[in-house]
Amino acid sequence: MSRGAAAALSAALLLLALAGCSSAENNMAKTDQDSQKDQAAVRVDEQPGTVYYEIFVRSFYDSNGDGIGDLNGVTEKLSYLKELGIGGIWLMPVNPSPSYHGYDVTDYYGINKDYGTLDDLNKLTEAAHKLGIKVIMDLVVNHTSKEHPWFKEAIGNPDSKYRNWYRIEAADAQVPADGAVGGNPWHPYGSVKYLADFWEGMPDLNFDEPAVRSEIIKIGKYWLQQGVDGFRLDAAKHIYGDFASTINTDEVKASNRKWWQEFRSGIAGAKKDAFLIGEVWDSSVIIAPYLDNALDSAFNFDLAKKLLSGADREQNPDIAFSLGRIYDMYSKASNGKFVDAPFLTNHDQNRTMSELDGNVDHAKMAASLLLTLPGNPFIYYGEEIGMAGMKPDEAIREPMPWYASGTGTGQTTWEALLYNTTPKTVSVEAQQTDPDSLLSHYKKLIAWRNELPALRDGGIAELSTGNPAVAAYVRAANQEQVLVVHNLSAAEQTVDLTESGKASGIAFSEIARASKDGAKLDGGKLKLPAFSTVILQ
Known part of the structure; x- marks a missing residue:
């Protein structure tokens, strides 16, 4: 259930897992690439999540x-x-x-x-x-309500078994007055005062x-x-x-x-x-x-x-x-x-x-x-x-x-x-x-x-696109890795994933999900409609 293991995937390993090759090198590199993906997946300690x-x-x-x-x-x-x-x-x-x-x-x-x-x-x-x-x-x-029977008995009877269930002090007691949420947390009640940090109606236990x-x-x-x-x-x-x-x-x-x-x-x-x-x-x-x-x-x-x-x-x-x-x-x-x-x-x-x-x-x-x-x-x-x-x-x-x-x-x-x-x-x-x-x-x-294990349960690693309007990150689970790309702007954006950040290529070859029509992946270049999200596998 660790997030740390997923977050600790080394950048190098992830980038190798992401890296693609030219068409002349594809067949030769595929075995190594799959091995690198497997290595990365082994290091993912999944944490099942839900909404x-x-x-x-x-x-x-x-x-x-x-x-x-x-x-x-x-x-x-x-x-x-x-x-x-x-x-x-x-x-x-x-x-x-x-x-x-x-x-x-x-x-x-x-x-x-x-x-x-x-x-x-x-x-x-x-x-x-x-x-x-x-x-x-x-x-x-x-805290409880000041209407709780515990507090009513505690504040009204010094000998009550509930007296020590709250912080009740003499009215002139020297106590810190800098409430953690602002103001004086002590509230007067006859010859005493009680601690209620959030509001006088909520005495602290x-x-x-x-x-x-x-x-x-x-x-x-x-x-x-x-x-x-x-x-x-x-x-x-x-x-x-x-x-x-x-x-x-x-x-x-x-x-x-x-x-x-x-x-x-x-x-x-x-x-x-x-x-x-x-x-x-x-x-x-x-x-x-x-x-x-x-x-x-x-x-x-x-x-x-x-x-x-x-x-x-x-x-x-x-x-x-x-x-x-x-x-x-x-x-x-x-x-x-x-x-x-x-x-x-x-x-x-x-x-x-x-x-x-x-x-x-x-x-x-x-x-x-x-x-x-x-x-x-x-x-x-x-x-x-x-x-x-x-x-x-x-x-x-x-x-x-x-x-x-x-x-x-x-x-x-x-x-x-x-x-x-x-x-x-x-x-x-x-x-x-x-x-x-x-x-x-x-x-x-x-x-x-709910449909994609990597989105539901996987870890996260950044992927820089060099485009300030686009957010991208890898979600990695044992079963799969996906690339999430968001166009946060009102303008269509094209991201060259083969040149993004440290990666020289991209292994994700297809669009698995798109929030809007018009998203397109062609030769490592991803076209994103305005205000849209794409998941690549």
Whole structure:
């Protein structure tokens, strides 16, 4: 499952595997060339990947007509997700909570009544598994809601067994006040104050308390026994990272890593292969230690910026080179066991289409980049139809538009629309049968990924074309190697692959997939229509 081995394919070996010969030399060189390909393939340590889909249940699909999305609604739309090509779904918080978003939990063993029941979740996981779709759920354990019974008892009773489950200090205690996410993280309550880094309504749990750690492991095991396949771990680096002055110190990083290792070990009895992906919103250097027998993945925030910038500026974001270096680091930290998690935007960020100023061609190219990279790509619900949205948060979590009329069975209505007010163009129904729609493009690229082992499971190595509008990289798996070439610009581009970068020739002799008509390979010269992607074998 190592990415490092794939990333560490030597440039020389890859280029030899790519190198072609003149017609007079073809027969003589073919045996050596095949041998070199085999050598390269042997060095590829595959990592099976799938495409995940992030769902805000409240906004997705309403099964009972109350205007609020629910778990049965997700179950009803599994066929849509399967048709899209999705292999896994991430459910944003489904536990009881006083907020619309659910990131302040009041009962870790319950289901938000707006969303249904535990039985509904069980039906969803069973139905998803029958379709080959995994289900992971948000696990928010850095903090609870201030309405959680634990906190209510802890803050109201100094003798409560829960008192030490939170960080509660005397009102005049001298403590660091530089919150890791900005502002003073301490909030007054009578003669005391409590730590709540993100918001006063989300008091932080104290993981120095053994009972807290034991309880969180118990919670993790409980949900795995209910049938979920793993967890998206909210605020994973803030378990011990409360203050700006200490969050990236060796001590805090080590404490965070140790806790997630303990969690991983603790839940193993419930599901040995549980998928753990953390929100570690930081650089690859900070992320790497979390992959040491703790998390399988952490979202690649730095890469997301590169993908969006490349699509927006119509210039090669040079992702293969940077990923190679990152994967080397991750492989060393994880002993070869990690899965990258590329994405474009998520529920905490302005939506992709808004970041790209509504340009559908740019959105298609961002999707093409994302869906031809290693790991488990994550798609935020509605991204595939071009939903727009800019902060505040409610506006980036608007109801999913299913119908061209804007209304219909299952359409959620809990929030008034601010951005997605044109269902005649931005809705599933409007795009479902349009072969040129953004939705059709997503389906196409995901299908390529599911069909080609190198795109789904392979490593990555850069290939320079010398053209700033063209991004190219090799994806290599045991069964095959493919060359991915993107024309990010509005103009047709021709790339001379025989002269590109360090390679003197090209072994890839045919176009296996093309996102647009008009792509042509002739004598090592590849013609690419505007805003198009080509896969060569």
